[in-house]
Amino acid sequence: MEQFLEFFVENAGAIAALPLWAFLIIVFGQNLGVYDNKKITAWITCTSTFIGLIWSVCILFWTFGAEEPFSKNITWLSAGNIELSAGWLIDNLAAMMLLVVTGVSLLIQVYSHGYMEKDDGYHRFFSYLNLFNFSMLGLVLSSNLFQIYIFWELVGVSSYLLIGFWFRRPSAAHAATKAFIINRIGDFGLLVGIIAFLFFSINWWAASGNIYLGFTSLQPAAEYVLTAAGPVVYCLIALAIFCGPIAKSAQFPLHTWLPDAMEGPTPISALIHAATMVAAGVFLIARAYPIFEASPCVMTTIAWIGAITAFITATIAITQYDLKKTLAYSTCSQLGYMVMAMGAGAYAAGLFHLMTHAFFKAMLFLCSGAVIHGLNDQQDMRYMGGLRKHMPVVAYTYLIGCFAISGILLSGFWSKEEIFAGLYGNNMTLLTIGLIVAFITSFYMFRSYFLAFENEYRGHAHPHDAPKVMTIPLILLAIPSVFIGFLLSGKFHLPSFDKYILSGHEASAHAGHHESLMLPVVSLLIALAGLLTAAYLYHDRFKALRESVKITADNIIKTAKPFYSLTTNLWYIDKLYYCFIDNIFLPVCEFAANFDKFVIDGIVNFIGVKTRFEGWFLRQFQTGQLQTYLAILFSGLVGLTLIFVALNLFM
Amino acid sequence: MSWEEILIKLFNVELTHYIVLSAVLFCIGIVGLIVCRNVIRVLMSIEILLSAVNINFVAFANYTDLGDLKGQVFAIFIMAVAAAEAAIGLAILLALYRNKPSVDTEEFKELRG
Numbered sequence: 210m211e212q213f214l215e216f217f218v219e220n221a222g223a224i225a226a227l228p229l230w231a232f233l234i235i236v237f238g239q240n241l242g243v244y245d246n247k248k249i250t251a252w253i254t255c256t257s258t259f260i261g262l263i264w265s266v267c268i269l270f271w272t273f274g275a276e277e278p279f280s281k282n283i284t285w286l287s288a289g290n291i292e293l294s295a296g297w298l299i300d301n302l303a304a305m306m307l308l309v310v311t312g313v314s315l316l317i318q319v320y321s322h323g324y325m326e327k328d329d330g331y332h333r334f335f336s337y338l339n340l341f342n343f344s345m346l347g348l349v350l351s352s353n354l355f356q357i358y359i360f361w362e363l364v365g366v367s368s369y370l371l372i373g374f375w376f377r378r379p380s381a382a383h384a385a386t387k388a389f390i391i392n393r394i395g396d397f398g399l400l401v402g403i404i405a406f407l408f409f410s411i412n413w414w415a416a417s418g419n420i421y422l423g424f425t426s427l428q429p430a431a432e433y434v435l436t437a438a439g440p441v442v443y444c445l446i447a448l449a450i451f452c453g454p455i456a457k458s459a460q461f462p463l464h465t466w467l468p469d470a471m472e473g474p475t476p477i478s479a480l481i482h483a484a485t486m487v488a489a490g491v492f493l494i495a496r497a498y499p500i501f502e503a504s505p506c507v508m509t510t511i512a513w514i515g516a517i518t519a520f521i522t523a524t525i526a527i528t529q530y531d532l533k534k535t536l537a538y539s540t541c542s543q544l545g546y547m548v549m550a551m552g553a554g555a556y557a558a559g560l561f562h563l564m565t566h567a568f569f570k571a572m573l574f575l576c577s578g579a580v581i582h583g584l585n586d587q588q589d590m591r592y593m594g595g596l597r598k599h600m601p602v603v604a605y606t607y608l609i610g611c612f613a614i615s616g617i618l619l620s621g622f623w624s625k626e627e628i629f630a631g632l633y634g635n636n637m638t639l640l641t642i643g644l645i646v647a648f649i650t651s652f653y654m655f656r657s658y659f660l661a662f663e664n665e666y667r668g669h670a671h672p673h674d675a676p677k678v679m680t681i682p683l684i685l686l687a688i689p690s691v692f693i694g695f696l697l698s699g700k701f702h703l704p705s706f707d708k709y710i711l712s713g714h715e716a717s718a719h720a721g722h723h724e725s726l727m728l729p730v731v732s733l734l735i736a737l738a739g740l741l742t743a744a745y746l747y748h749d750r751f752k753a754l755r756e757s758v759k760i761t762a763d764n765i766i767k768t769a770k771p772f773y774s775l776t777t778n779l780w781y782i783d784k785l786y787y788c789f790i791d792n793i794f795l796p797v798c799e800f801a802a803n804f805d806k807f808v809i810d811g812i813v814n815f816i817g818v819k820t821r822f823e824g825w826f827l828r829q830f831q832t833g834q835l836q837t838y839l840a841i842l843f844s845g846l847v848g849l850t851l852i853f854v855a856l857n858l859f860m
Numbered sequence: 861m862s863w864e865e866i867l868i869k870l871f872n873v874e875l876t877h878y879i880v881l882s883a884v885l886f887c888i889g890i891v892g893l894i895v896c897r898n899v900i901r902v903l904m905s906i907e908i909l910l911s912a913v914n915i916n917f918v919a920f921a922n923y924t925d926l927g928d929l930k931g932q933v934f935a936i937f938i939m940a941v942a943a944a945e946a947a948i949g950l951a952i953l954l955a956l957y958r959n960k961p962s963v964d965t966e967e968f969k970e971l972r973g
Contacts, residue, residue, distance in 0.1 A: 835902070835965055840894050 211274065217267040218279045221297045224264050224307060225350055227257040228342035235336040250335045251322045258315040258342060265307040272304045272709075280352050282420050290411065294420040298352035301710050302495055302560065306349040306488075309567045313484045314342055316682035320575055321476040323678035324582060334374060334474065341367035345485050349492065354403050354422040357493065361399065361453065364489060365392045368481050372473040384469035391466040395456020399493075402449030406500070409434045409446070428499035435503050447500050447507040451514075458490025458544045461518040465783050468537040475578030478533060483540045484571040488563050491547045495560055498551070512552025516642045519545030521780055523649040527656070528776045531588050532577045535657045539614065540570055542646060546628055553639060555631025557707040562624035564706070565694050569613035569620060572686035576607040579675035579683070580661060584668060590660040592668035599672040604662040606683040611658045613690045615651035615736045620694030622736075626729045627698075627707070633728060644735055651739025659747035878919030885912035899956075899963045903949050910942045 231253045238244050271279075282296030297303075318338060325334050344363035351357035369392075373385030407414075407422060413433040419426040435443045454460065459467035470482045481487070494501065494511070501507050519542045526538035543566050550559035581588055583600055597604035613619035616626070625647065632640040666672065674680075699705025745751050746762045755761045766773045778784065830841075867873055885908055892905030914935045921931020953963070960967055 836894050836897070839890070843890055843894070 214267055214271040214274075217264055218271050218275075218299050219281065221264070221268060221279075221281075221299055221350060224261045224311070225343055225346040227261055228254075228339040228346065231257040232336050232339035232343060235332055235339065239332045239336070247322075247326070247331050250332050251318070254335050254339055255315065255318050255322075257339070258311055258318055261342075261346065262308075262311040262315055265304070265311045268299055269304045269308055272299070272301050278425060280420075280423070280425060282352055282423075285356075290415050291407070292421055293355050294353060294423075295356050296352045296420075297350040298424055299350075301712060302492075303349055305560070305564060305710065306492055307346065309488075309564055310342070310345050310349060310485050313567055313571045313686075314338075314345075314480060316685055317476050317480045317484075317571065317575065320479075320578070320679050320682040321474075323676050324476050324578055325474065328474075330374065334371075337367055337370045337374070338477075338480075341371065341481060341486070345489070348489055351496075352423055352425075353420055354406070354424070354427075354497065357496065358396075358400060358403055361457070361489070361493070362396060364486050365389065365396065365457070368392075368470070368486055371477040371481060372470045374473055374477065378472065381472040384466075384472040388466040388470050391463050392456045395452045395454070395463060398449045398452020398455075402446050402452065405446045405449065406430075406434060409438045409442075424496050427497065431500045431503045440504065444504050444506050447504050448510065450497055450500060451494070451507065451511060454490030454494050454548065455514065456490075457493070458487050458548060459518075459541045460490070460514050460545065460548055461521065462782075464518055464522060464541050465779070465786065467541055468534050468779075471531075471533040471537050475533065475574060475581060478537070479571045479574030479578065482537065483574050484567040487540060487544055488547075488567060491544065491551065491559060491563050494548065494551045495556065498556060501552075508552050508554065510552070512549050512636065512639055515545045515547070515549030515552055516639050517545070518542070519549060519646045520642055520649075521782075523646045523653070524776045525779050526653040527649060528773060529653075530590050532580065532590050532593070532657060532661060533574070533588055535590075535653060536570070536573055536577055539650060539654065542650060543570065543614070546625070546643065546646070549639060549643065550628040550631055553632050553635050555628055555635075557710045558624065558627035558631045560710055561627055561694075561697070561706045562621075565613070565620040565624045565690075568686055568693060569610045569690040572606055572683060572690055573610035573614065575679070575683055575686065576603050576610065579603045579679050582679070583672050583675055585670045587668055587670055590657060593661040593666070594664045594668070595662070595666035596672060597662040599666075600674045602680045602683060603675055606687045607662060608658060609687050609690055611654040613694075615654050615739060616647055616732055617651070617736045617740065618733070619691050620689065622729075622733065623694030623698040626732055629728050629732055644732065647732055648735045648739045651736040652743050655740045655743035656747050659743060663747075664749045875919060875923045878915060878923075882912045882915040882919070885909075885915065897964050897966055899953050899965055902965065903946060903953070906949075907942060907946065910938055914938055 234253055235250050239250075278298060278300035280296065280298045282294040284292055285295040286293045318335075321334065321338065325331050328334065341364065344360050344367055348357055348360035348364055351360055369385050369389040372388050373382050375381045376385070403422070410430045410433050413430055414421045417426060417429070422430075434446070438446065456463045456466075467482055467487065471478050473482070501511060522538045522541035522545065526535050526542065529535045529538060543562070547559040547562050547566070550556075550562065579600065580593065580596060580603060583596075583603075584593065587593070609619065613621040616622040625643075629640060629643055632643055675683075696703055697706035697709075699707055745755065746765075775781070889905045889907075889909035889912060892908065893902060896902055896905065917931040917935045917938070921929070921935075925931060956968055957963065
């Protein structure tokens with residue numbers, strides 16, 4: 210049995226290689242006209258992911274018995290005293306992420322088959338999906354920072370391709386470009402950080418004999434860099450590395466791409482922009498945790514960035530009417546939770562929330578996709594309502610998702626509770642923000658549920674239920690959404706996610722877990738308060754009550770006008786960016802362009818013109834007439850003679 | 861009394877006269893070269909130029925370098941070269957004339973680089 214599992218771990222690269230093969234098969238099979246059947250594409254994709262899932266499960270079982278992480282590397286590039294490797298590192302974190310990525314992707318691929326059935330770009334869509342899977346699994350398996358950077362970029366590319374999948378739509382093309390550019394900003398920071406880190410620690414790596422930038426030996430390397438570079442420079446390096454997660458996980462200053470990314474097909478929103486890729490930022494924080502941990506100021510920054518993101522995006526989500534946009538902002542907000550937990554030192558809690566979030570957020574997005582599909586591309590919640598009668602499965606799974614994300618007893622409750630427990634002793638300000646955000650989360654999630662699924666139907670299109678191929682993944686995702694938090698909570702003698710993920714991480718094991726009933730109860734009450742507020746404001750059952758008390762959503766909007774306009778305008782962050790681009794960036798670019806056009810080009814053109822003029826001037830003497838030449842020759846001769854004669858005479 | 865002395869006595873001819881003659885011939889040649897468009901005339905002008913040079917050589921050889929024959933030998937060389945040059949020049953001219961029925965130098969601009 211041991212050897213049997215060993216085989217899977219030793220060949221873990223196959224998990225990433227399979228989708229790559231599927232990608233190549235679809236690309237070449239399609240473009241060379243080998244086959245044209247959509248079913249073949251779907252089967253190739255799903256089979257490769259399914260094998261990956263089985264593989265991941267075996268790896269997971271292997272990690273239960275393993276004491277040491279497994280790592281296998283080949284030298285990929287050596288230049289001077291730098292030697293970069295590529296390979297895979299299997300530890301508990303990687304095993305967990307592999308399972309989440311392959312599991313969620315498999316269900317979403319099945320769902321996509323139903324969702325994209327009638328789309329012309331069906332094969333293109335699946336080839337992109339495979340490319341994404343390849344890059345994401347490669348990222349998870351990466352054994353060192355440099356390799357993770359490569360897959361980081363690949364993930365960004367596939368995300369770009371998928372957001373702009375319907376590239377004929379200007380808004381989609383625009384959103385794809387925006388996502389790509391904003392991610393580039395973060396990637397740049399990440400690359401600079403990695404290179405700076407390598408620069409300071411190069412001697413250490415060479416002396417230690419470990420693979421360069423390997424995750425397993427990051428902690429001593431980080432300590433070495435801290436002493437070599439000094440605390441200030443080290444802080445800058447760590448923050449530069451943190452730029453990567455800021456962009457990829459849509460954290461505060463760079464979060465604006467994620468809501469726009471909802472222009473992509475909904476399965477993509479579920480897979481990439483909710484469950485897996487955006488979690489890559491959190492995953493990177495977890496992988497590079499020793500780097501951040503060595504500097505308290507960086508940890509504080511991370512925690513605060515997470516908190517600010519969680520709060521700002523949650524407030525924006527309240528006023529959104531687009532179903533997918535609401536979910537997108539809630540994703541930002543939940544990612545903020547994870548980053549905040551990471552920054553506050555609640556390492557395992559952040560990852561636990563990552564995992565539970567992956568399941569219920571993917572499910573919520575798939576529900577929204579089913580709704581949009583059933584209403585013929587209607588995304589505005591004002592034109593929904595009463596959909597529970599038309600698509601019951603979708604409605605109930607969505608409700609489960611709402612309970613899970615709000616933290617009412619289902620999986621989200623357990624992971625959020627752990628985050629709060631982690632924050633409790635550390636930072637009460639952050640805990641307060643976290644609790645406020647929990648209230649807002651519960652409010653806007655149930656608001657979206659009541660607007661879309663309860664009351665009377667307000668739209669015009671005839672709603673039809675989703676096909677089985679779409680509802681079955683929903684149900685399958687609902688199971689972990691309900692149970693996984695409880696099962697892995699570590700309470701009541703159940704297996705503990707924390708212990709699993711922290712094994713081998715003794716140093717960062719969070720000390721003094723807060724164990725009391727007070728915090729869970731408070732968070733539960735807060736979430737319930739959000740649910741009741743949403744029900745009161747948006748459910749028709751309370752219409753009479755609302756009108757008698759005269760507190761309705763419209764009245765609140767009127768009284769809190771400045772706040773309302775602040776959130777509907779997305780806190781003016783986008784506007785600020787556009788303002789910056791219009792008033793500072795573009796003028797500078799224009800100046801640079803004009804400088805290039807007139808000054809640099811002017812100098813070059815002047816040299817050209819001067820040479821042409823001189824050529825023209827000299828050409829005038831070359832008439833081809835022998836007589837002229839002779840006349841010049843002899844007049845020169847006579848002139849010289851006269852000069853010499855004159856000189857002889859007078860000198 | 862040698863014949864040179866007789867000549868000097870008779871015509872009072874000295875080196876200066878030769879040089880002046882040569883210069884006059886040279887100028888005629890130059891003017892011919894510059895003014896004429898007819899290739900044959902140009903060739904003739906070149907011959908005149910060469911004759912002027914020859915006269916110079918011979919005159920100087922006769923008056924300043926009596927013991928040696930360098931100047932005379934040079935003159936003979938020049939005559940040989942001039943003959944060869946005239947032959948080649950005329951041959952080229954004939955070839956050109958076959959292409960274009962003209963002897964005007966203006967007409968032969970195709971060879972210009």
